[in-house]
Amino acid sequence: MEIVPIFAPYLYVVKYPDDFTLVWNDEINLYFDEDQIGDMDEFDRLFSLWSNPLYLENFFNSNEEYLNAPYWQKYNTSPENLSKLTSKKALDFEKEILKKQSQPNELFQPLHNDNSRLINISEGKAKYNWLRIYAVKIDENRFLIVGGAIKLTFKMDAHKSTQDELKKIAYIKNILIENNIIDGDSFDDALYEINL
Numbered sequence: 001m002e003i004v005p006i007f008a009p010y011l012y013v014v015k016y017p018d019d020f021t022l023v024w025n026d027e028i029n030l031y032f033d034e035d036q037i038g039d040m041d042e043f044d045r046l047f048s049l050w051s052n053p054l055y056l057e058n059f060f061n062s063n064e065e066y067l068n069a070p071y072w073q074k075y076n077t078s079p080e081n082l083s084k085l086t087s088k089k090a091l092d093f094e095k096e097i098l099k100k101q102s103q104p105n106e107l108f109q110p111l112h113n114d115n116s117r118l119i120n121i122s123e124g125k126a127k128y129n130w131l132r133i134y135a136v137k138i139d140e141n142r143f144l145i146v147g148g149a150i151k152l153t154f155k156m157d158a159h160k161s162t163q164d165e166l167k168k169i170a171y172i173k174n175i176l177i178e179n180n181i182i183d184g185d186s187f188d189d190a191l192y193e194i195n196l
Contacts, residue, residue: 001017002014002041010101013041013145024037024038032048042147047090060082060083064079093131093133096128109127111169123169124143134146136169139184142187
């Protein structure tokens, strides 16, 4: 695994190897060229998936039972419609991130709604409708993106895709703590030495 700067010194992202099955697996690999698997960081991988109509239609078709929840009733919940809407929202989300790239504190909020603020080495989320980017806060206005998902359920542990994101967040957070990365200075010191 690597840490890649995307908008240094504010935003960094994890690039997972091709054998990290929470990210690269038979279901997801279908939507990428062989040379992209394991060579794409999470930011690029997520927005590639969220702009891929085939992936999105398959995702919503295979999760149709979740689309009966009250939240989804305000949308035309056909998989085809949600696919188009998600692609548009992904583009808008990416523009929002680009616009606020030097102020990620304005993008990210605590992962859990019962927390009122983000502290160093805590879990965060940026959200745009049902799209989520998950990150670990390194320091003031510095975040490490570890993943993202289309959030279908109110609780993250109620759907496999967000359960997997919880595992990735915990995994990366534990590695940071094990390597004594507790703030921006220790992150900078370890940035090119850390072995995730």
